[in-house]
Amino acid sequence: MSRSSGQPDDTLAAEAQGHLSPRAARTLWWTSAGLVLTVLGTSVSVAGADHVGRLPVAAALVVVQAAALRWQARAPVTVLAVNALAGLAVWVLLPAVTLTGALLAAQITLCVLSATRPRRVSVLALAAMCLPAPLAFGAGGATGVTVWLLTVVLAWTAGQWRRAQRERTRAETRRAVVEERARIAREVHDVVAHTLSVMVIQAGAADDVFAERPEQARQALRVIETGARSALGELRLLLRAFRPDEDGYADDGCADDRHPDEGHADGGSADGDVTGTGIGIGTGTGTGTGAGKQRGPGPWLVRLEELAQTVRATGMTVRLHREGATAGLPATVDHAAYRIVQESLTNTLRHAVGADEVSVRVTAERDCVRVTVIDNGRAAPGLAPGYAAGAGRGLVGMKERVRLVGGSLRTGPRPGGGYEVSARLPVDRAS
Numbered sequence: 001m002s003r004s005s006g007q008p009d010d011t012l013a014a015e016a017q018g019h020l021s022p023r024a025a026r027t028l029w030w031t032s033a034g035l036v037l038t039v040l041g042t043s044v045s046v047a048g049a050d051h052v053g054r055l056p057v058a059a060a061l062v063v064v065q066a067a068a069l070r071w072q073a074r075a076p077v078t079v080l081a082v083n084a085l086a087g088l089a090v091w092v093l094l095p096a097v098t099l100t101g102a103l104l105a106a107q108i109t110l111c112v113l114s115a116t117r118p119r120r121v122s123v124l125a126l127a128a129m130c131l132p133a134p135l136a137f138g139a140g141g142a143t144g145v146t147v148w149l150l151t152v153v154l155a156w157t158a159g160q161w162r163r164a165q166r167e168r169t170r171a172e173t174r175r176a177v178v179e180e181r182a183r184i185a186r187e188v189h190d191v192v193a194h195t196l197s198v199m200v201i202q203a204g205a206a207d208d209v210f211a212e213r214p215e216q217a218r219q220a221l222r223v224i225e226t227g228a229r230s231a232l233g234e235l236r237l238l239l240r241a242f243r244p245d246e247d248g249y250a251d252d253g254c255a256d257d258r259h260p261d262e263g264h265a266d267g268g269s270a271d272g273d274v275t276g277t278g279i280g281i282g283t284g285t286g287t288g289t290g291a292g293k294q295r296g297p298g299p300w301l302v303r304l305e306e307l308a309q310t311v312r313a314t315g316m317t318v319r320l321h322r323e324g325a326t327a328g329l330p331a332t333v334d335h336a337a338y339r340i341v342q343e344s345l346t347n348t349l350r351h352a353v354g355a356d357e358v359s360v361r362v363t364a365e366r367d368c369v370r371v372t373v374i375d376n377g378r379a380a381p382g383l384a385p386g387y388a389a390g391a392g393r394g395l396v397g398m399k400e401r402v403r404l405v406g407g408s409l410r411t412g413p414r415p416g417g418g419y420e421v422s423a424r425l426p427v428d429r430a431s
Contacts, residue, residue, distance in 0.1 A: 032069045033069050040065070040090075040104050043097045044090065045059075047094040058097075061086045072109045076109055076113035076116065080128075083103070084106040084129070087104070098144075100136075100151050110122075111155040111158050114156045126156045132148065136149075173396065202224050203220070300334050301329070302326070304320060304322070304362065307342060318357075321360070321362070325364055336407075339398070340398050340421065341362070344373035355378075364427075368424050369424075369427060372423075373422075376417065378418075405425050405426060407425040
């Protein structure tokens with residue numbers, strides 16, 4: 001199971017605007033500052049042994065460079081200028097420190113700038129970093145200038161590689177979102193089409209018996225009213241799914257204040273069978289016509305026991321607990337809750353190392369449905385924390401379905417071990 005570090009959903013959006021998320025920026029600072037203090041600090045200490053008077057100033061300049069890295073994700077151009085000047089000053093004070101070593105912090109900042117800023121800006125920064133080449137030639141000859149230019153170009157290229165990787169991840173995520181929305185639209189279409197068909201039949205029946213059996217006609221009209229309300233509710237949810245200005249989670253009555261976290265990846269297709277796991281139930285056609293009506297084959301909560309049995313057949317212990325009545329749920333909420341359980345179980349089977357037990361709890365309250373899936377496994381080795389951000393489709397499907405109904409989704413590792421997927425889906429039963 002791909003384990004997340006709890007990075008919030010706005011990470012990709014922030015990087016899309018040329019910025020790193022706060023957590024990524026802090027991690028970058030700690031890593032780069034530690035590298036500068038270790039490598040350059042050691043070089044300055046060794047080279048300053050014969051220049052005791054210059055050593056304190058050079059050491060202070062090293063600290064300034066490490067501190068400036070704190071803002072390299074927010075203002076890389078300014079930090080690059082500061083670190084380049086401070087690095088040149090260190091080299092002037094202690095010529096024994098190579099120019100490449102003295103400008104280590106500037107090279108790190110160039111890499112960050114190349115990854116987070118437009119290419120025209122990073123190319124200008126690269127050209128500026130090549131200006132000290134004559135100094136490198138004067139200090140180390142052809143070898144010195146070659147090493148300097150090579151390190152600068154490598155730093156810039158590493159940033160370009162990271163930028164391309166991030167853009168590819170964003171493109172894959174966008175494509176997965178479009179596919180999931182189309183899948184949801186097909187499911188909603190099936191439900192609404194069936195509901196409208198029932199309404200047409202009931203309208204014809206009411207017309208036939210209107211004079212002779214008025215009570216039967218009134219009953220048919222009540223069915224039509226219920227079906228119309230249900231269809232309008234499903235259509236509102238469908239329109240919400242395709243609103244171009246709604247990229248996050250709506251905050252509804254049952255929604256959390258917490259940001260949804262990145263969690264599982266690679267949950268398989270939400271449409272039809274889940275390849276390789278044997279737990280797919282198939283999409284089918286929803287036959288709900290309103291609250292309390294029987295629904296036919298398809299991904300509905302009433303089929304959770306069947307889903308659990310297919311997972312138990314793999315040797316996994318599945319504890320299923322349900323509270324409250326789910327018969328009158330809007331079809332889209334019913335679909336979403338089932339799919340969240342299905343994708344979570346799929347991720348447990350695929351990615352949770354050592355998992356032998358998973359707990360599924362579905363609680364239907366007056367205003368919302370809560371879905372919680374907890375396993376006792378651990379992340380498979382080799383899966384990076386950010387893997388779920390773009391490589392998996394299961395998490396994308398969960399997010400889109402939760403967003404569609406205006407709910408909230410929280411995924412992440414549990415403090416005592418295992419992994420948890422928790423969703424809250426608001427219910428508007430009047431629809």
